[in-house]
Amino acid sequence: MKKKISFDAWIYDPFLFIPLRRVRKIVLECLSDYRRAKILDLCCGTGFQLKLLARNGFSDLHCLDLSEDMLSIARKKGYPITTYHVDAAATGFEDRSFDVVILSFALHEKDAFTARKVLEEAHRVLKMKGRLLIVDFMFDDETRLPGRLGITAVERIAGGEHYRNFKNYIAMGGLKNLLNPKDFTELRRCRVLTGGGIIGLYEKV
Numbered sequence: 001m002k003k004k005i006s007f008d009a010w011i012y013d014p015f016l017f018i019p020l021r022r023v024r025k026i027v028l029e030c031l032s033d034y035r036r037a038k039i040l041d042l043c044c045g046t047g048f049q050l051k052l053l054a055r056n057g058f059s060d061l062h063c064l065d066l067s068e069d070m071l072s073i074a075r076k077k078g079y080p081i082t083t084y085h086v087d088a089a090a091t092g093f094e095d096r097s098f099d100v101v102i103l104s105f106a107l108h109e110k111d112a113f114t115a116r117k118v119l120e121e122a123h124r125v126l127k128m129k130g131r132l133l134i135v136d137f138m139f140d141d142e143t144r145l146p147g148r149l150g151i152t153a154v155e156r157i158a159g160g161e162h163y164r165n166f167k168n169y170i171a172m173g174g175l176k177n178l179l180n181p182k183d184f185t186e187l188r189r190c191r192v193l194t195g196g197g198i199i200g201l202y203e204k205v
């Protein structure tokens with residue numbers, strides 16, 4: 001019998017397709033020099049970002065998520081993407097096995113302890129001088145009111161622990177508080193979502 005996909009997973013792409021279209025394209029552009037690289041998307045959700053990479057000539061694509069429903073969407077339509085149903089904080093991959101790791105909207109919804117564990121895991125599985133691409137929220141002087149209100153409204157809809165973690169993440173300064181400069185050097189960054197989001201590309205130290 002065909003398994004029913006949860007409403008959250010089913011609505012994810014239709015709901016976020018337009019707001020995140022530009023973000024997805026900028027990530028593609030940031031990674032354009034890594035078409036031959038072995039890429040891992042941690043907490044990939046529906047795999048939207050990797051499907052865009054696949055359509056643009058990337059071929060060694062791997063992604064993981066804790067939600068089997070999200071992964072079942074990531075697997076649809078026969079993209080050349082290998083999926084894994086495992087925890088991003090303990091993936092089981094060998095040390096230094098990927099050229100690029102993506103963490104897109106994955107940190108803000110976790111408590112700080114788990115978010116740090118996921119970053120440590122990203123560092124562990126990246127090759128030396130590998131690239132970490134992070135997309136997440138950031139509220140500061142560059143954030144305009146529509147971005148702040150829109151993002152907060154969406155996170156409030158997500159509710160519960162997700163919303164509590166988001167509020168803590170923002171209050172603690174987001175990525176600034178999580179990324180260890182001894183582990184990663186920033187190569188480039190840009191702001192998105194009317195200044196409420198950040199896309200950062202980092203090199204593993």
Ligand SMILES: C[S@@+](CC[C@H](N)C(=O)[O-])C[C@H]1O[C@@H](n2cnc3c(N)ncnc32)[C@H](O)[C@@H]1O
Pocket residue numbers: 042043044045046047048049064065066067070086087088089103104105106109
């Ligand atoms: C907000 S979604 C982001 C999805 C996708 N990266 C994107 O850019 O649209 C966060 C995803 O992280 C997954 N997730 C949460 N905790 C996880 C963990 N410890 N390990 C793997 N996936 C996790 C959730 O199931 C969800 O699909």
